[in-house]
Amino acid sequence: MAIRIGILGYGNLGKGVECAVKHNPDMELAAVFTRRDPASLALLTEGVKVYAAKDAPAKKEEIDVMILCGGSATDLPKQTPDMAKYFNVVDSFDTHARIPEHFAAVDEAAKKSGHIGIISVGWDPGMFSLNRLYANAILPGGKDYTFWGKGVSQGHSDAIRRIEGVKDARQYTIPIDTALEAVRSGSNPELTVRQKHTRECFVVTEKGADQDKIRETIINMPNYFSDYDTTVHFISEEELQRDHAGIPHGGFVIRSGKTGWEDEHNHVIEYSLKLDSNPEFTSSVLVAYARAAYRLNQEGQSGCKSVFDIAPACLSPLDGAALRKHLL
Amino acid sequence: MAIRIGILGYGNLGKGVECAVKHNPDMELAAVFTRRDPASLALLTEGVKVYAAKDAPAKKEEIDVMILCGGSATDLPKQTPDMAKYFNVVDSFDTHARIPEHFAAVDEAAKKSGHIGIISVGWDPGMFSLNRLYANAILPGGKDYTFWGKGVSQGHSDAIRRIEGVKDARQYTIPIDTALEAVRSGSNPELTVRQKHTRECFVVTEKGADQDKIRETIINMPNYFSDYDTTVHFISEEELQRDHAGIPHGGFVIRSGKTGWEDEHNHVIEYSLKLDSNPEFTSSVLVAYARAAYRLNQEGQSGCKSVFDIAPACLSPLDGAALRKHLL
Numbered sequence A, B: 001m002a003i004r005i006g007i008l009g010y011g012n013l014g015k016g017v018e019c020a021v022k023h024n025p026d027m028e029l030a031a032v033f034t035r036r037d038p039a040s041l042a043l044l045t046e047g048v049k050v051y052a053a054k055d056a057p058a059k060k061e062e063i064d065v066m067i068l069c070g071g072s073a074t075d076l077p078k079q080t081p082d083m084a085k086y087f088n089v090v091d092s093f094d095t096h097a098r099i100p101e102h103f104a105a106v107d108e109a110a111k112k113s114g115h116i117g118i119i120s121v122g123w124d125p126g127m128f129s130l131n132r133l134y135a136n137a138i139l140p141g142g143k144d145y146t147f148w149g150k151g152v153s154q155g156h157s158d159a160i161r162r163i164e165g166v167k168d169a170r171q172y173t174i175p176i177d178t179a180l181e182a183v184r185s186g187s188n189p190e191l192t193v194r195q196k197h198t199r200e201c202f203v204v205t206e207k208g209a210d211q212d213k214i215r216e217t218i219i220n221m222p223n224y225f226s227d228y229d230t231t232v233h234f235i236s237e238e239e240l241q242r243d244h245a246g247i248p249h250g251g252f253v254i255r256s257g258k259t260g261w262e263d264e265h266n267h268v269i270e271y272s273l274k275l276d277s278n279p280e281f282t283s284s285v286l287v288a289y290a291r292a293a294y295r296l297n298q299e300g301q302s303g304c305k306s307v308f309d310i311a312p313a314c315l316s317p318l319d320g321a322a323l324r325k326h327l328l
Helices: A012-022 A052-063 A075-083 A094-114 A127-139 A154-161 A175-182 A211-219 A237-243 A278-298 A321-326 B012-022 B053-064 B075-083 B094-111 B127-138 B154-161 B177-184 B211-219 B236-242 B276-298 B320-326
Strands: A001-008 A028-035 A049-052 A065-068 A088-090 A117-118 A142-148 A164-173 A197-203 A229-234 A249-259 A265-276 A302-304 B004-007 B027-034 B049-052 B064-070 B088-090 B116-118 B142-148 B166-175 B197-207 B228-235 B249-259 B265-275 B303-305
Touching: A001 A012, A001 A052, A001 A278, A012 A028, A012 A278, A012 B177, A012 B249, A028 A052, A028 A278, A049 A052, A065 A075, A065 A278, A088 A278, A088 B197, A094 A117, A094 A302, A094 B094, A094 B320, A117 A278, A127 A142, A127 A249, A127 B127, A127 B276, A142 A164, A142 A175, A154 A197, A164 A175, A164 A237, A175 A249, A175 A265, A197 A237, A211 A229, A249 B012, A249 B116, A249 B276, A265 A278, A265 B276, A278 B127, A278 B249, A278 B265, A321 B094, A321 B211, B004 B012, B004 B053, B004 B276, B012 B027, B012 B276, B027 B053, B027 B276, B049 B053, B064 B075, B064 B276, B075 B094, B088 B276, B094 B303, B116 B276, B127 B142, B127 B249, B127 B265, B142 B166, B142 B177, B154 B166, B154 B197, B166 B177, B166 B236, B177 B249, B177 B265, B197 B211, B197 B236, B211 B228, B265 B276
Parallel strands: A001 A028, A001 A065, A028 A049, A065 A088, A088 A117, A117 A302, A197 A229, B004 B027, B004 B064, B027 B049, B064 B088, B088 B116, B116 B303, B197 B228
Antiparallel strands: A142 A249, A164 A197, A249 A265, A265 B265, B142 B249, B166 B197, B249 B265
């Protein structure tokens, strides 16, 4: 019997989960829940119903794992512990500083109800975190580097959109090749924020807006842009739609470290992602961890987990013998 | 109290384990066991005793995890199940075709004695296998590629050394850049053996040996060389010692796959290693998994495991809260 997946929140991430479920024959989409008017949603999957988010608890017998596709700022801190009362849950909570309290809240709810909650699933946090952990365990004498991009940063794009006179904007985070090469050489360089990434902005302005002023506002914006070399291009709305409609992303996790009695040998471990669609890739990771949530709960486990706590075999539809034969 | 590590077999791998233990403050080297004359071994670590391999069982109360550093052809198939009667064990068994029977033998012995055995630990099998599993679970619609090198292949070097007139040899396996680039482009190319790697050989011959004949013998050797474009360089013994004394290796595991309702988005996941010392890196992985073996056994678990069965958190000296705070 297929694992029955529920989706709460049908934006880019929710749609990505729907597509990922289609790619996994051992799963099926059971229902989608939304805070919008359910009648306003047109799903891609035929025959699947849309319900109001508030009616989710009533469907608890029909769903094995609920994948939470809301935002980390305000949705997930409330939704994940809430839903863990009724379902096994998986989320992509990515506010690093608040992970400890989120973990505690989900753990309490999930233990009380006898469910599994897996939080902070995706690629960063997620696959990047895993690669940091593995590389740190293998090379305790070393240094970690994370580079992001080339890709669209939603947060930085939003920050530009909030400037007066800006109609729309897209911001790309771009890792600097010379910094990447220095890290790969094993020289363990100390790199400033400015030396690691540049920021490139494509901005559509309102008619009559002061573009020079907008450019100055962007490149001097504290936290978002002032520590980086930032380039601003003003383009038309048509160009933005034509050339910048995608949501690509990616990045690199590199650890360089020493071994040997006198630290005489150097090693470089590198993990990288090149993603055409950031939300679809994140969704694909969420769905793999939904399989793990279901299995762990079937084994009688409960409580909150992160990707660190899940044995890799739990993610695969193959059994242990098949995995050892084909992938080991 | 530190985890007490034993080493069985003190070649390149055993020495690498000794160095890796030094890099991990929560571990200590308790003893080394050898089939050679114990008095003939000079360890790097002060105050650690060397015993005859046959006396290992008598030391079972003094060692938490025995790391087996023998070869996969004849040593480990016997040693790992044998030692699992007395110890938690970790090995780097790498004969892919025989993993199922090795797993079964270790599982039986380890379950009977109440110990943990972790087999096929290292980088391939090992970290490469893990990355294949993760990438397959995330992108079920995709294709796997593994490239090895640039690095020294001991098996191929040995094959050359067995040719009449050859005094010594070093063989490098080299991935072909254009093949790597084609894979990274997401085009999912079909690649022949010859299109993925070249082989470069540095050969020292006996005085008066027929070098043309040796070159022909190498490049036409079935399985080892005939399917590859192979280059043979004849050099002096001094040059071999000076320029080819190291044991570097590395490689790339790449999965390219599609997401989206109509498979419209492509993604590339790449994991790569660049290693100055193949045995020291393998040893570093063995030691991280020794920590996991100890912990799982402390929890009361027993039986055979592979890297697929071990939650990543088990490898780290940090606890769950610290891992979530610093690495998630």
